[in-house]
Amino acid sequence: MSVKVRFPPSPTGWCHVGTARMAVLNYLFARKHGGTIVFRSEDTDKERSSREYEADIIEQLRWLGLSWDSFQRTSELVAHHTHALTTLIETDKAYLSCEESKREPGTFVEVVRLRNPGKAVTFTDLIRGDITFDTAELGDFAIARAIDDPLYHLAVVVDDAAEGITHVIRGEDHISNTPRQILIQEALGYERPQYAHYPLHLGADKSKLSKRTGDVAVRSYREKGFLPDALINYIAHLGWTPPSGKELMSLDEMVEEFELTELHKSGAVFDLEKLRWYNREYLLRETEASFAAYVLPLLKSAIELRGLPWDDAVGGKLVPTLRERMSVASDLAEMIGAGEYDFFFADPAPDAAHIPEKKSNPADARTHLAYARTALEGLTTFTPETVKDTLWTYAAEHGRGAVLWPLRYALTGQQRSPDPFVVASIIGKTATLRRIDHALSLIARL
RNA sequence: GGCCCUAUCGUCUAGUGGUUAGGACAGCAGCUUUUCAAGCUGUUAACUCGGGUUCGAUUCCCGAUAGGGUCACCA
Numbered sequence: 001m002s003v004k005v006r007f008p009p010s011p012t013g014w015c016h017v018g019t020a021r022m023a024v025l026n027y028l029f030a031r032k033h034g035g036t037i038v039f040r041s042e043d044t045d046k047e048r049s050s051r052e053y054e055a056d057i058i059e060q061l062r063w064l065g066l067s068w069d070s071f072q073r074t075s076e077l078v079a080h081h082t083h084a085l086t087t088l089i090e091t092d093k094a095y096l097s098c099e100e101s102k103r104e105p106g107t108f109v110e111v112v113r114l115r116n117p118g119k120a121v122t123f124t125d126l127i128r129g130d131i132t133f134d135t136a137e138l139g140d141f142a143i144a145r146a147i148d149d150p151l152y153h154l155a156v157v158v159d160d161a162a163e164g165i166t167h168v169i170r171g172e173d174h175i176s177n178t179p180r181q182i183l184i185q186e187a188l189g190y191e192r193p194q195y196a197h198y199p200l201h202l203g204a205d206k207s208k209l210s211k212r213t214g215d216v217a218v219r220s221y222r223e224k225g226f227l228p229d230a231l232i233n234y235i236a237h238l239g240w241t242p243p244s245g246k247e248l249m250s251l252d253e254m255v256e257e258f259e260l261t262e263l264h265k266s267g268a269v270f271d272l273e274k275l276r277w278y279n280r281e282y283l284l285r286e287t288e289a290s291f292a293a294y295v296l297p298l299l300k301s302a303i304e305l306r307g308l309p310w311d312d313a314v315g316g317k318l319v320p321t322l323r324e325r326m327s328v329a330s331d332l333a334e335m336i337g338a339g340e341y342d343f344f345f346a347d348p349a350p351d352a353a354h355i356p357e358k359k360s361n362p363a364d365a366r367t368h369l370a371y372a373r374t375a376l377e378g379l380t381t382f383t384p385e386t387v388k389d390t391l392w393t394y395a396a397e398h399g400r401g402a403v404l405w406p407l408r409y410a411l412t413g414q415q416r417s418p419d420p421f422v423v424a425s426i427i428g429k430t431a432t433l434r435r436i437d438h439a440l441s442l443i444a445r446l
Numbered sequence: 447g448g449c450c451c452u453a454u455c456g457u458c459u460a461g462u463g464g465u466u467a468g469g470a471c472a473g474c475a476g477c478u479u480u481u482c483a484a485g486c487u488g489u490u491a492a493c494u495c496g497g498g499u500u501c502g503a504u505u506c507c508c509g510a511u512a513g514g515g516u517c518a519c520c521a
Contacts, residue, residue, distance in 0.1 A: 010521045045520055102519050111519055128451070137449070137517085145519055152521050176450060176516040199452075200514070234458095241459060247470065264459085266452050267514060274458065274471045324484050340482095357480065395480085404480040416482035 003035025004166050007061070007068055008156065010042040011054035016216040017201065017235060017270065018171065019057060020064055024236045025198060026169050027066050027251075028258040037068040038163055043075045044155050060218040064232045065251050074155050077162070081150035084158045084188055085112055085143070093187040094143060112144035112154075114184060121179040126167075126196035127263050133179040141180060157181050161190040169260070172197040196260050199267040201238050221275075225298065225329020230279040239264045248281055280327040292319045298329050302336040308345040317426040318344055321418050340414070344426060347435055348413025352442040357405035362446035365406040368398060369443075372407050373436045382429050388421040410439030 005026045009019050030037045039058070043049035054073075088094035094114045101107045118136035125131050143154040150158075160168065175197045185192055221231055233249055241264075242249065242257035249257075283291065299322065300310050318341075326332050335341060342348070356365035375390045395403040408420035411432060417423065424432045 008521090012521070042521065048520070099519080109519065125451095131450070133450070142519055149519095151519075156521090171515090172451065173515055174521090177521090179450095197451085202514075204457085238458075245460070245469070247458095264452095268459090269457060271457050271471070277471055321483090325482090399480090401480040406480090408480065412481095414482085418482075419480080 001166060003030055003033040004164055005030045005037055005169060006165055007037060007039045008042050009057050011050060011057060012048040013053055014217045014219060015057040015060035020218055021235050023061050023066050024232055028255050029169060029260050031255040032258045038070045038072060039068040040159060041073045043073055044150060044152055064228045074159060077159055078148055080158050080162055081155055082148050085147050088187055111142045113140040114143050116140050121182050123178055123182060123195055126194055126260050127198060128265060135179050135183060138180060153180050154184055157184045160193060165193050167194045169196045171200050173200060198239055198263045199265060202267045202269045204269060226279050227282045230282040234275045234278045238268045276327040291323055295322055298332055302333050303345055308342060311345055314344050314426055321422055343412045350409055350413040350439055355406050355409055355439055355443050357401045360402040362443045364402055366443055368403040369406050369436055369440050373433060376432060382425045384421040384425045387424045411435050
């Protein structure tokens, strides 16, 4: 029997981390066993479902690198549900019941309820083992609002059976739904699929992950600049450790090692710091060109947002420095927004008092700056190495701090920044000399 | 509250009837460095509690406690 699983999101909200987790776990299992996947948009709740949400879920899952073999919408399968409902009523396994509406008190509606045999139901969970429920307390639960308006439990059971789903892999919030669904399956004479309920992931305070405890929407991680490979890698490892113990893995590598029975039983806290680490690792593995394509547009818009003139040459040379200092693109926006990179695009306004190094004095600063100016004026090629080579011996002789601090501060106007060699090479000879001159003029009479 | 599930460093986890309980993230320290970042090295830190079973339990069983889930005319 070949494996067949489903991605059954209900399009009642944006694609969130939980949706992605449900999808990867099903994906890994299906691909591992050469099975197929049906994407089923569970839009039985007409009021809350929307095509916009559905499109977002599809878009984000694809962005994460996931795929599926067929697509369906519960709402387009109603004929099957009606047929099942009719059978159930005809065989007296279910019945129509006229009741006061819970949605609109005062009005009366007809709902379809399953005649609950009230027995104990035991099913084997691939992750947790046997689980037994006494279904008597469930009573005759509702399975449809009307003969052509099925409720979730009826719809999933019918759809799963129609599709020949072999494995139902879902979050443990569904564990208590399982006995109801089994009751419906039995009333309909369907075969029971295998079940596997993985634990839910939690927010930092161990509560349910929500907007309050952190971001849940996949698109917001995407907008922050997280890489899809990093995100899916992290999400898959939340509650699963491959036998090899490897952390950084591609989807294909994970498929290779995946085993449903190795999913953990307890819930894991979603840790943004660790996700950031994954993202940084992936960023470090990018080629210079693709990393540049990733950061340059962001850099440019952030710089322009500061009202500074954009310079392609400077931007291009800045790329390696950027990679060293960020875990995710949003860090960049933050650093730039704080003005930490302004000096790359516009001359800084250094404070004369800070030009000499703490243990040095203005007179020495003047001497050293003047030396640097002369030495660099004669240099034709500005790279971090050539700049360093021209100044290093002198700096070593006269005190690296005393020489290099004034230079770096003159170029950046900041107490903290990349080193002067890198900065000089990025802003170029003209700007370097101009900034040294400016600093020199500031401390001329000190 | 009823029912169901779960329980190893702060977090993600490995692991075993006898281990110095291992790794990763974060943290801390040192090195490097004019500063910052990065890098390198080192390091702090855990088996929820109480009963059993056993020569011996972190590991097996029971209970307590805690956390989570679920109790819809949502999915």
